[in-house]
Amino acid sequence: MLNVVSLLGRLVADPELRRTPNGVSVTTFTLAVDRNFVKAGSERQTDFIDIVAWRNTAEFVCKYFQKGSMMAVQGSIQTRTYEDKEGNKRKAFEILADNVFFAGSKNTSTSHANTNAENGEPQPGNAAAPTAPVFSQGSTEEFAVVTDNEDLPF
Numbered sequence: 001m002l003n004v005v006s007l008l009g010r011l012v013a014d015p016e017l018r019r020t021p022n023g024v025s026v027t028t029f030t031l032a033v034d035r036n037f038v039k040a041g042s043e044r045q046t047d048f049i050d051i052v053a054w055r056n057t058a059e060f061v062c063k064y065f066q067k068g069s070m071m072a073v074q075g076s077i078q079t080r081t082y083e084d085k086e087g088n089k090r091k092a093f094e095i096l097a098d099n100v101f102f103a104g105s106k107n108t109s110t111s112h113a114n115t116n117a118e119n120g121e122p123q124p125g126n127a128a129a130p131t132a133p134v135f136s137q138g139s140t141e142e143f144a145v146v147t148d149n150e151d152l153p154f
Helices: 055-064
Strands: 005-011 025-034 046-054 070-083 089-102
Touching: 005 046, 025 055, 046 055, 046 070, 055 089
Parallel strands: 046 089
Antiparallel strands: 005 025, 005 070, 025 046, 070 089
């Protein structure tokens, strides 16, 4: 079986940390995710997806993200049933967040590194946005022109 979800979107509201009666941290939040397809002559549609995060992931989200923050979420879809106020049976679809990552630039984020929410440690190689390489050394004389009608030299 495969149940894997990856989302990139913006927080709709500030997340709030709650605790279960046993003291386990939990937060629920909504992520606004734009759809890829845009029908001709109409505006881009946005889906508002409910996400649940537990323990260290919940604490990480509540500490470093606020309304409007861009975030990437990895997790799985879960469903649950409940009874509404009128006694009707309802079904809820949510994303159970396994990992949450910073997805905005440093200017729009409150932290400077991507972090694995499970253990709170920085992810290797993701500490900062990559900069464009600078090719200031060498000369163009080292390159040879290849014409279309010749065989490639490799």
